[in-house]
Amino acid sequence: MLPKFDVLTDEQINKIHKNSLKILQEIGVEFSYDPAIEVFKKHGQRVEGHRVFLDPDFVENMVEKAPAQFTLHARNPEHNLVCGGENVIYMPGYGAPFVYDADGGKRDATMADYDNFVKLAGASKNMHMTGGTVVEPTDVEDEIRHLKMAYSHIINSDKCFMGSSSGYEHAMDSIKLTAVLHGGMDVIKEKPALICLVNSVTPLKYDDRMLGGLMAYAETGQPMVIASLVMAGSTGPATMAGALSLQNAEVLAGITLTQCINPGTPVVYGSTSAVTDMSTGSLSIGNPENALFTSASAQFSRFYGVPCRGGGGLTDAKTVDAQAGYESMMVLFAASTTGVNFVLHTAGILQYYMAMSYEKFMVDDEIAGMVLRYLKGFDTDSDEKMAYDVIEAVGPGGHFLTQKHTRKNFKTEFFRPALSDRQSFDGWSKDSLDTNQRAKLKWQEVLANYTPPELDPAIKEKVEAFIEKRSKELLK
Amino acid sequence: MNPIFEEIKDAIVEGDEDLAIELAEKVVAEGIDPVQAVQLGFIKGIEEVGAAWTSGEAFLPDVMMAADAMKAGMDVLEEVLAAGEGDGAYEDKGKIVLGTVEGDIHDIGKNIVGALLTSAGFKVYDIGIDQKAEDFVAKADEVGARIIAASSLLTTTMKSQKVLVEYLDAQKLRDKYKVIIGGGPTSAKWGEDIGADGWAETADEAVELCKKLLG
Ligand code: B12
Numbered sequence: 001m002l003p004k005f006d007v008l009t010d011e012q013i014n015k016i017h018k019n020s021l022k023i024l025q026e027i028g029v030e031f032s033y034d035p036a037i038e039v040f041k042k043h044g045q046r047v048e049g050h051r052v053f054l055d056p057d058f059v060e061n062m063v064e065k066a067p068a069q070f071t072l073h074a075r076n077p078e079h080n081l082v083c084g085g086e087n088v089i090y091m092p093g094y095g096a097p098f099v100y101d102a103d104g105g106k107r108d109a110t111m112a113d114y115d116n117f118v119k120l121a122g123a124s125k126n127m128h129m130t131g132g133t134v135v136e137p138t139d140v141e142d143e144i145r146h147l148k149m150a151y152s153h154i155i156n157s158d159k160c161f162m163g164s165s166s167g168y169e170h171a172m173d174s175i176k177l178t179a180v181l182h183g184g185m186d187v188i189k190e191k192p193a194l195i196c197l198v199n200s201v202t203p204l205k206y207d208d209r210m211l212g213g214l215m216a217y218a219e220t221g222q223p224m225v226i227a228s229l230v231m232a233g234s235t236g237p238a239t240m241a242g243a244l245s246l247q248n249a250e251v252l253a254g255i256t257l258t259q260c261i262n263p264g265t266p267v268v269y270g271s272t273s274a275v276t277d278m279s280t281g282s283l284s285i286g287n288p289e290n291a292l293f294t295s296a297s298a299q300f301s302r303f304y305g306v307p308c309r310g311g312g313g314l315t316d317a318k319t320v321d322a323q324a325g326y327e328s329m330m331v332l333f334a335a336s337t338t339g340v341n342f343v344l345h346t347a348g349i350l351q352y353y354m355a356m357s358y359e360k361f362m363v364d365d366e367i368a369g370m371v372l373r374y375l376k377g378f379d380t381d382s383d384e385k386m387a388y389d390v391i392e393a394v395g396p397g398g399h400f401l402t403q404k405h406t407r408k409n410f411k412t413e414f415f416r417p418a419l420s421d422r423q424s425f426d427g428w429s430k431d432s433l434d435t436n437q438r439a440k441l442k443w444q445e446v447l448a449n450y451t452p453p454e455l456d457p458a459i460k461e462k463v464e465a466f467i468e469k470r471s472k473e474l475l476k
Numbered sequence: 477m478n479p480i481f482e483e484i485k486d487a488i489v490e491g492d493e494d495l496a497i498e499l500a501e502k503v504v505a506e507g508i509d510p511v512q513a514v515q516l517g518f519i520k521g522i523e524e525v526g527a528a529w530t531s532g533e534a535f536l537p538d539v540m541m542a543a544d545a546m547k548a549g550m551d552v553l554e555e556v557l558a559a560g561e562g563d564g565a566y567e568d569k570g571k572i573v574l575g576t577v578e579g580d581i582h583d584i585g586k587n588i589v590g591a592l593l594t595s596a597g598f599k600v601y602d603i604g605i606d607q608k609a610e611d612f613v614a615k616a617d618e619v620g621a622r623i624i625a626a627s628s629l630l631t632t633t634m635k636s637q638k639v640l641v642e643y644l645d646a647q648k649l650r651d652k653y654k655v656i657i658g659g660g661p662t663s664a665k666w667g668e669d670i671g672a673d674g675w676a677e678t679a680d681e682a683v684e685l686c687k688k689l690l691g
Pocket residue numbers: 094095096097136199200201202229231235280281282283351352353354579580581582583584585586588589625626627628629630631632656657658659660661675676677678679680682
């Protein structure tokens with residue numbers, strides 16, 4: 001693995017850290033959820049109404065309790081993931097209400113799209129897990145959406161996935177369902193198997209729903225991402241250092257709460273901060289500022305000793321064009337090379353989280369493969385890899401194409417594109433397909449050839465029984 | 477021309493809310509023609525900002541701060557204008573109640589829509605986030621609005637826009653108001669499905685929509 005590079009000096013880290021602690025102590029954070037307020041009171045923090053003022057030493061002590069890394073367990077242990085350290089975990093986009101298709105069409109996302117994206121992630125060797133809320137399935141009642149979504153992940157793949165954080169009740173449903181899959185609540189308490197996304201409400205608030213979710217995951221020892229999305233210029237200051245200080249304060253407050261509830265609960269420091277387009281007010285994510293926030297967040301995570309979430313194949317483009325490609329590569333590359341561990345939104349996102357696209361998913365999957373190869377860097381461990389002997393054997397003027405050494409090594413040393421076109425002009429011009437069109441053929445092929453890994457029928461029955469029972473109760 | 481009108485215009489262009497209030501108070505205190513203050517001061521200023529926005533020279537903070545300054549100053553003049561003081565009469569282009577629907581706290585888009593409507597000469601009553609159908613309608617009734625504008629950013633709260641239309645139906649008030657909707661996950665089709673009078677994708681289009689509906 002390549003060494004991760006820094007974007008902030010130690011002095012800058014310190015200055016921003018101090019600024020965040022001052023925000024927490026003097027301005028405070030609003031927690032709308034009473035049980036959270038009780039927790040802070042019990043820990044001797046100053047509370048006025050729903051505003052909590054956090055003592056700097058207390059925050060530092062609490063954050064210290066969070067583990068530097070943890071293992072997330074999949075139903076197939078081969079897909080268990082270590083979150084933290086040098087590792088990087090890729091997965092599909094999260095939360096988009098629309099699907100954009102190859103010829104520029106726009107439609108509401110459905111449950112069928114949901115299953116398809118889970119399958120594409122299941123089939124991909126670059127996606128380490130199948131993610132969560134891969135699209136918003138608008139054709140399913142919201143009372144039971146979380147159950148249907150979890151079922152899709154369970155049945156269509158054996159990789160790790162994410163659960164609902166939308167309120168205590170829905171969060172508990174997805175945790176209990178995961179427990180059914182893994183053999184009981186005590187099993188997943190020991191071996192965490194579900195992770196969720198908890199967002200602050202920038203600036204400086206946490207709402208009921210998210211806090212309910214947070215408490216459910218913390219109580220049951222399941223990991224969660226605590227993330228802040230500062231839109232610099234609208235929900236946060238227009239300076240990079242100011243926006244970062246604000247984001248950092250919010251994430252620290254969230255992490256502090258998790259550690260008060262259950263010390264040692266695995267948490268991931270999350271950032272999706274980016275900028276506001278000052279002409280339209282829309283969020284803009286495919287830019288150097290987002291890449292910088294992402295890399296700075298990775299560095300802050302190292303500073304606090306927790307894993308980091310950030311980045312992704314992020315773009316503001318509406319279709320799979322050059323903009324989609326260069327923006328996504330910039331943000332994913334920055335995230336991966338500066339130490340982000342958990343990359344939500346790696347594949348599929350178009351137009352600042354508003355849409356998923358099958359074609360974009362394939363493009364991002366390719367980008368992910370390229371970046372993963374880059375991260376492996378140079379292997380200089382053996383004589384074989386240093387290749388002196390083969391250089392000697394060929395000598396001046398020969399070629400390496402017919403050497404055993406070549407045949408043995410190129411497959412593992414070279415990245416093999418699945419989507420990019422490397423043909424001659426004549427070869428390419430037979431069909432003259434651009435990336436968008438090739439990607440469309442590719443995802444159709446992958447889906448047609450995908451067989452989901454089998455699930456033990458006895459477990460499947462229990463999972464389905466749980467969902468049926470809860471659905472009945474929730475739809476009453 | 478009274479030099480104060482130029483000062484008011486500049487205060488709007490600068491987005492200086494305090495100064496706009498101060499100057500409006502001076503207009504009232506010194507008995508200066510309030511209609512002229514509006515036409516030659518406030519509106520001139522906001523039009524200038526609006527033109528700069530359209531041509532891409534001005535950015536959101538310019539427009540939104542100008543709209544805030546305009547609103548603050550106009551509030552000061554409200555009483556004298558209502559009393560019919562001044563030469564001729566000033567009337568806003570129409571009253572609009574604007575808010576984010578129940579269960580939803582996204583408000584950046586709504587605020588931008590509000591600012592652009594204000595700068596286009598509409599009188600906007602922003603009732604804030606997480607608002608029930610009853611709240612929209614009560615405010616519209618109170619201020620005599622003709623348009624109710626509802627923003628929603630979540631697929632799970634879009635149905636509150638439908639609830640709003642249904643509430644108006646149930647109260648037999650549907651003909652009294654035009655209902656327009658917007659926000660990220662909404663669409664023209666959704667607007668039609670729920671029987672809204674209009675939908676707009678952007679704040680600029682929202683202004684055009686309101687002009688059309690009240691035109
Ligand atoms: C910023 C943001 C937040 C901020 C909001 C801060 C604030 N003060 O508003 C915070 C962090 C609080 C937040 C919270 C949540 N959010 Co949010 N958020 C966004 C984000 C990134 C940007 C929204 C925005 O402000 N856009 C910029 C403005 C200018 O655009 P706009 O609102 O669409 O408005 C324009 C037009 O739509 C139109 N318009 C708007 N209103 C109206 C009204 C009328 C009448 C008309 C005519 C026109 C009109 O004019 C505006 C200007 O052109 C979007 C993703 C996105 N790219 O949009 C997600 C997004 C909307 N959020 C999402 C979600 C899921 C949530 C949360 C549930 C938690 C989470 N997972 O993040 C909570 C819900 C809180 C709640 N109860 O409402 C999802 C929604 C998915 C879905 N199911 O619909 C999105 C799409 C992100 C995603 N892909 O996951 N969010």
